[in-house]
Amino acid sequence: MNSKKNLLSIATAVALTVVSGAALAEYPEKPIKVIVPWGAGGDSDLTTRIWADAVEKELGVPVVVINKTGGVGVVGTSFVANAKPDGYTLINAGLSNMLVTPNFSNPPYGFDSFTPVVKFTSVPLAVVVAKDSPYKSFDDFIAGANSKTVTQGSWGAASSGTIMANIIGNQAGYKVKYVHGKGAADSMVSVVGGHIDSAVSFPPAFGPHVKADRARVLVMDQKMDAFPGVPTFADYGIKGTFGGWSGVFAPKGVPQEVVDKLTKATAKAMQQQKVLDAYNNIGALVDFRHGPEWVKDLNATYEIYKEEAARVKK
Structure with a gap:
């Protein structure tokens, strides 16, 4: 009798193990x-x-x-x-x-x-303007922001883009007026459409506009082969990593x-x-x-x- 009970217990344990393994193997099943x-x-x-x-x-x-x-x-x-x-x-x-x-x-x-x-x-953060923007360099941009109100697209007052942009602006000595969109792509549409002066953005959002010759990258967090000749924030003495x-x-x-x-x-x-x-x-x-x-x-x-x-x- 005990032998039968032991065999039943072993069989039950094996069955539970198989069921458990099968359940786990089912992910993902939908x-x-x-x-x-x-x-x-x-x-x-x-x-x-x-x-x-x-x-x-x-x-x-x-x-x-x-x-x-x-x-x-x-x-x-x-x-x-x-x-x-x-x-x-x-x-x-x-x-x-x-x-x-x-x-x-x-x-x-x-x-x-x-x-x-x-x-x-x-992805490295960058400051981007439209191709026909009067700001041909980051130096131009800094000077412009110190002489008049310059708008900059980001994606929310408490977003990473705005926080990083504030740190960059504080170190470089300028301030901008933020215009918040739904995301980096939304801001880039506003930039190339002439609705705002600039945007902080990432390559997946601004890359297509640069390749189509609709936008220009003024400065970015690190050098990339896809955007040759663009200076980095470090080149301007800005400390930190922004990406x-x-x-x-x-x-x-x-x-x-x-x-x-x-x-x-x-x-x-x-x-x-x-x-x-x-x-x-x-x-x-x-x-x-x-x-x-x-x-x-x-x-x-x-x-x-x-x-x-x-x-x-x-």
Whole structure:
């Protein structure tokens, strides 16, 4: 009798293990939604769509990118913070919505509302004007901003673009009047349309306009082969690093197995030349990171912005 009970217990344990393994192997068994909290055509949107297209081939299910704008990224980011942590609703994460907004405003979510999954690209910030702008150099721009009101596009008073632009302006000795749009792409449309004088922007948003000879880059955070001859902020004695990044986070509480599967799919995608070429074509630098060391760096950067926010509020 005991022997039969033992055999039954063993059989039950094996069955549970198989069922558990099968359940885990099923992820993903339906489409995955990735919310981009910014407008279409910007760096966050473009970099996420390239990632989604590549990893869906590895995962075997559609990875659908959805733009959910509003509140300087707060609407879309909050939506995902409150989503079920099952790996089927993800958020495009970046400097602005994850590290800046939680420190410089009071959104209904925090950095700790999410589990970091992967970072796939980084992008240098730049000051951009229309091709027919009277500002032919950053020196011209500084002089113009000191002699009259110069407008500059960004994507919200508490956004990473405005925070970084303020630091740059303070060090260079000028001030601008901000005109806030839905994202970097929106600001660039206003620049080339002649509605504003300039914009702080990233290569995926301003690159197409520069290539089409509609815009000119005056200065940027680091040199890029795609934009030869453009000086850097450091060339003007401006200290600091000014750039954005793009990645994917999941709601806090998502199983580690889900994070591992998404990371593995991303690692395979990042080995494909067509994916690397796609990022290069939009001016994004591939910067694939994940795991404890990356999360440690994220936490350290978060603290830097927390200190800056405390200084500004004094």
